[in-house]
Amino acid sequence: MHPILKLVSQRIALGLLLLVSSSAMIFGLTEALPGDAAQAVLGQSATPEALENLRREMGLDRPALVRYVEWLGGIVQGDLGTSITNRLDIATSIGSRLSNTLFLAFWAAVVSVPLAIFLGLLAVRYQNRWPDKAISGVTLATISIPEFLIGYVLVYFLAVQMGWFSPLALINDTMTLGEKLHSIALPVAVLTMVVLAHMMRMTRAAILNVMQSAYIETAELKGLSSFDVIRKHAFPNAIAPIVTVVMLNLAYLVVGVVVVEVVFVYPGMGQFLVDAVVKRDVPVVLACGVIFAAIYISLNLAADVVSILANPRLRHPK
Amino acid sequence: MFRYMPVSAMIGLTLTGLYFLAAIFAPLIAPYGMAQVVGDVWEPSSREHLLGTDNIGRDLLTRMIYGGRTTIFIATMATILSFVTGSILGFLAAVLGGWADQVLSRMVDLLMAIPSLILALVVLAVLPVTVTTLIVVMGLLDATRVFRLARAVAVDINVMDYVEAAKLRGEGRGWIIFREILPNALSPLVAELGLRFIFMVLFISTLSFLGLGVQPPLADWGGIVKENKDGIIYGIGAALYPAIAIATLAISVNLVADWVLNRTTSLKGGRG
Numbered sequence: 001m002h003p004i005l006k007l008v009s010q011r012i013a014l015g016l017l018l019l020v021s022s023s024a025m026i027f028g029l030t031e032a033l034p035g036d037a038a039q040a041v042l043g044q045s046a047t048p049e050a051l052e053n054l055r056r057e058m059g060l061d062r063p064a065l066v067r068y069v070e071w072l073g074g075i076v077q078g079d080l081g082t083s084i085t086n087r088l089d090i091a092t093s094i095g096s097r098l099s100n101t102l103f104l105a106f107w108a109a110v111v112s113v114p115l116a117i118f119l120g121l122l123a124v125r126y127q128n129r130w131p132d133k134a135i136s137g138v139t140l141a142t143i144s145i146p147e148f149l150i151g152y153v154l155v156y157f158l159a160v161q162m163g164w165f166s167p168l169a170l171i172n173d174t175m176t177l178g179e180k181l182h183s184i185a186l187p188v189a190v191l192t193m194v195v196l197a198h199m200m201r202m203t204r205a206a207i208l209n210v211m212q213s214a215y216i217e218t219a220e221l222k223g224l225s226s227f228d229v230i231r232k233h234a235f236p237n238a239i240a241p242i243v244t245v246v247m248l249n250l251a252y253l254v255v256g257v258v259v260v261e262v263v264f265v266y267p268g269m270g271q272f273l274v275d276a277v278v279k280r281d282v283p284v285v286l287a288c289g290v291i292f293a294a295i296y297i298s299l300n301l302a303a304d305v306v307s308i309l310a311n312p313r314l315r316h317p318k
Numbered sequence: 319m320f321r322y323m324p325v326s327a328m329i330g331l332t333l334t335g336l337y338f339l340a341a342i343f344a345p346l347i348a349p350y351g352m353a354q355v356v357g358d359v360w361e362p363s364s365r366e367h368l369l370g371t372d373n374i375g376r377d378l379l380t381r382m383i384y385g386g387r388t389t390i391f392i393a394t395m396a397t398i399l400s401f402v403t404g405s406i407l408g409f410l411a412a413v414l415g416g417w418a419d420q421v422l423s424r425m426v427d428l429l430m431a432i433p434s435l436i437l438a439l440v441v442l443a444v445l446p447v448t449v450t451t452l453i454v455v456m457g458l459l460d461a462t463r464v465f466r467l468a469r470a471v472a473v474d475i476n477v478m479d480y481v482e483a484a485k486l487r488g489e490g491r492g493w494i495i496f497r498e499i500l501p502n503a504l505s506p507l508v509a510e511l512g513l514r515f516i517f518m519v520l521f522i523s524t525l526s527f528l529g530l531g532v533q534p535p536l537a538d539w540g541g542i543v544k545e546n547k548d549g550i551i552y553g554i555g556a557a558l559y560p561a562i563a564i565a566t567l568a569i570s571v572n573l574v575a576d577w578v579l580n581r582t583t584s585l586k587g588g589r590g
Binding site (some may be wrong): 018021022025026030031033044070120140141143144145146147148149150152153155156160167227234252255256258259263273274277278281282285286289292293296297300 | 439441
């Protein structure tokens with residue numbers, strides 16, 4: 001077998017193992033902690049008999065391991081169980097919400113990734129001069145404010161004071177793509193600001209790291225302009241760390257949407273998860289938690305694989 | 319120590335200090351009672367109510383001061399918990415090595431494979447939401463990051479000659495950890511402390527904003543946003559004050575942490 005193929009398939013196997021063990025952990029956490037779904041439905045003051053009956057009805061009286069295996073088997077076949085608050089099938093309720101969430105995250109990525117790389121290059125080009133300092137000042141500010149507050153600041157000024165956007169991001173299937181994009185403009189802006197800072201800083205650090213190599217000095221000495229040095233020599237070598245950072249931030253984006261969706265009352269997975277936690281709807285929380293974890297782990301895995309492919313030095317384990 | 323302090327760190331330290339003082343002496347400086355209704359709904363700022371009133375007519379400045387007290391208290395306790403568990407387990411993993419290290423490190427890998435907000439939401443779906451639960455959940459989830467740092471630092475220190483010497487003179491593991499490794503690992507840990515604290519402030523504010531953190535009538539910065547967010551559509555900025563508070567606190571702590579980090583890296587190997 002080709003050594004790269006072997007290494008990549010090893011990583012993927014490891015990722016799958018991680019996925020299964022994290023699902024076990026999420027399931028196990030809700031099991032091990034005091035209180036369960038039956039308790040959540042009936043409340044703290046329920047009589048032991050009522051609890052016992054409900055547990056039997058929900059199948060909670062069987063051993064945890066059996067239920068875990070059944071639950072995991074169900075997920076693999078696309079059956080996420082039923083909600084305990086409204087008795088609806090979770091998979092059907094999640095379907096459209098998941099695509100809404102991915103739609104939001106996708107557009108945030110489309111805006112933020114090129115912007116972050118461009119600003120990172122700009123910061124390197126004008127290192128320690130005012131564009132660099134201005135960029136790092138703004139990024140320090142954006143990582144110091146929680147995303148929901150960035151959201152409300154934007155709503156306050158752009159939606160309420162100026163009236164350019166709607167304060168809520170409601171979308172449905174009858175809207176055209178243009179209308180949808182207009183209504184998610186603010187959430188996309190918030191998500192972009194949240195991930196931009198980190199992505200840009202890491203791009204800057206990755207390129208600066210490369211800039212200290214001897215071959216860059218040679219390129220400078222042979223008289224290339226500084227943008228050519230960055231474009232031809234630094235950027236290709238910095239691509240692996242940058243791709244890793246981009247992937248990690250896309251993974252972060254998936255978590256960031258949880259809060260941003262609540263701010264803009266956007267009909268996505270995040271809103272669904274938070275509502276379920278408030279209502280203590282454990283099956284829904286489990287399903288959402290596993291989906292979020294799976295997206296997060298797969299993006300991290302993709303970052304790993306891309307950096308192995310891009311950087312020949314990583315192909316040979318020490 | 320303070321003679322060569324840059325201006326930015328000075329500003330950071332002063333502001334951070336002011337926030338902590340305001341948190342400690344909240345009952346003395348707050349003009350009204352925490353949950354006392356003193357006026358109309360969303361009054362604009364006036365001489366009696368410097369920041370106006372909130373969604374049910376409580377004095378917003380009072381809410382902000384008490385809110386800071388809750389937020390800073392929870393964040394501080396959670397940071398302490400995460401540092402104590404994270405660094406002790408990290409040092410243990412480094413000193414013991416072998417399977418103990420493997421088990422601890424793989425468990426931390428697993429915990430870090432899932433975003434902490436998602437994990438916290440899963441846990442809070444089954445646990446009752448109280449201040450203690452919040453501190454424990456946040457502290458333990460964040461301990462994973464401290465663990466990684468502490469272990470990495472301790473692995474380096476563990477092979478130093480003076481640790482070898484202590485082992486050869488027959489000191490116990492407790493001595494090695496607390497008298498040999500801890501003093502030398504303190505500088506990078508202290509620099510990390512500031513960043514973790516900010517992370518905790520953001521984390522608890524986010525949870526409270528989602529309605530899963532501090533429960534009313536107790537005030538906290540995230541909760542104030544949640545309570546007053548409906549006013550934003552009418553152009554009432556009450557929900558934006560916590561933004562200013564959180565941002566200034568986070569930036570000042572960041573400035574101090576940057577300074578500590580610079581000092582410790584320039585004095586590599588020294589006592590910092």
